[in-house]
Amino acid sequence: MISNRLEGKRAIVTGAGSGIGREISLRLAGEGARVVLADIDEAAARAVADQIAGDVLVQRTDVTSEPEVEALVARVVDRWGGLDVLVNNAGVGIAADAPGTALEDWQFVLDVSLKGTFLGIKHAVPAMRLSGGGSIINLSSIAALVGLKDRAAYCAAKGGVLALTRAAAIDHVEEGIRVNCIAPGTVETPWVDRITAGYEDPVAAKATMQARQPHGRFVQPEEIAAMAAYLASDEAGSVVGACMTVDGGMTAR
Ligand SMILES: NC(=O)c1ccc[n+]([C@@H]2O[C@H](COP(=O)([O-])OP(=O)(O)OC[C@H]3O[C@@H](n4cnc5c(N)ncnc54)[C@H](O)[C@@H]3O)[C@@H](O)[C@H]2O)c1
Numbered sequence: 112m113i114s115n116r117l118e119g120k121r122a123i124v125t126g127a128g129s130g131i132g133r134e135i136s137l138r139l140a141g142e143g144a145r146v147v148l149a150d151i152d153e154a155a156a157r158a159v160a161d162q163i164a165g166d167v168l169v170q171r172t173d174v175t176s177e178p179e180v181e182a183l184v185a186r187v188v189d190r191w192g193g194l195d196v197l198v199n200n201a202g203v204g205i206a207a208d209a210p211g212t213a214l215e216d217w218q219f220v221l222d223v224s225l226k227g228t229f230l231g232i233k234h235a236v237p238a239m240r241l242s243g244g245g246s247i248i249n250l251s252s253i254a255a256l257v258g259l260k261d262r263a264a265y266c267a268a269k270g271g272v273l274a275l276t277r278a279a280a281i282d283h284v285e286e287g288i289r290v291n292c293i294a295p296g297t298v299e300t301p302w303v304d305r306i307t308a309g310y311e312d313p314v315a316a317k318a319t320m321q322a323r324q325p326h327g328r329f330v331q332p333e334e335i336a337a338m339a340a341y342l343a344s345d346e347a348g349s350v351v352g353a354c355m356t357v358d359g360g361m362t363a364r
Pocket residue numbers: 125126127128129130131132149150151152155172173174175200201202203204223224250251252253294295296297298299300301302303
């Protein structure tokens with residue numbers, strides 16, 4: 112049963128137009144939060160906003176642009192008087208080992224996932240301070256915890272997100288700002304189809320990704336959204352600098 116435990120909270124979700132970000136946005140709004148849906152694909156974010164009955168804003172944002180992230184935070188503060196929750200969800204991946212990774216692809220993956228998360232934290236913290244505290248939730252991955260084949264840049268980016276999460280958690284805990292990350296296993300989103308499309312046999316590649324989870328199926332985006340809603344809520348008041356795995360047992364082997 113979905114509660115009203117996020118009533119009154121003002122939240123930003125990046126990458127809100129698809130997959131995990133979409134489900135997190137719907138769940139936060141469903142639990143009573145006011146949500147800004149930020150995505151580089153404004154039309155996609157708007158389509159998600161159309162499914163939300165409550166207070167919702169859409170802002171086209173490229174998380175790699177500091178002025179755009181700054182403007183995103185400023186809009187929430189202007190409109191709703193503060194910021195309580197930031198979900199740094201926008202991220203991209205490519206399938207390649209290090210020798211097969213072009214420098215610009217490395218930079219692209221690191222920019223969206225790691226620099227984007229850094230910029231989110233950088234600009235959300237001052238707004239949260241003025242709001243009396245908050246919760247920042249970063250999307251890392253089990254790629255931060257185990258080596259995944261053909262994911263050199265992605266593992267590096269998500270490892271960086273995990274380390275940054277812990278650093279920011281310690282920096283800001285005394286200000287009442289909790290910083291945590293979620294490490295999903297393989298989640299059934301459009302991203303999985305995109306990444307497997309690059310393989311010679313995309314169907315076999317998808318089956319391999321599914322079989323990696325010991326519980327025998329893909330993680331569902333709703334299961335990540337449930338974890339995000341918990342971390343956003345006051346029920347998670349002692350959860351600080353944590354890496355919450357939602358991976359069907361993948362890292363328990
Ligand atoms: N799907 C998985 O198996 C999985 C597993 C672990 C972690 N994750 C992480 O979860 C997050 C969401 O993944 P997903 O599977 O929902 O992906 P997705 O591709 O379905 O959605 C990503 C969204 O981010 C947006 N986006 C991309 N670049 C952006 C930018 N520069 N600025 C703002 N928005 C941007 C896209 O437009 C899209 O709407 C990512 O950080 C991803 O690395 C996914």
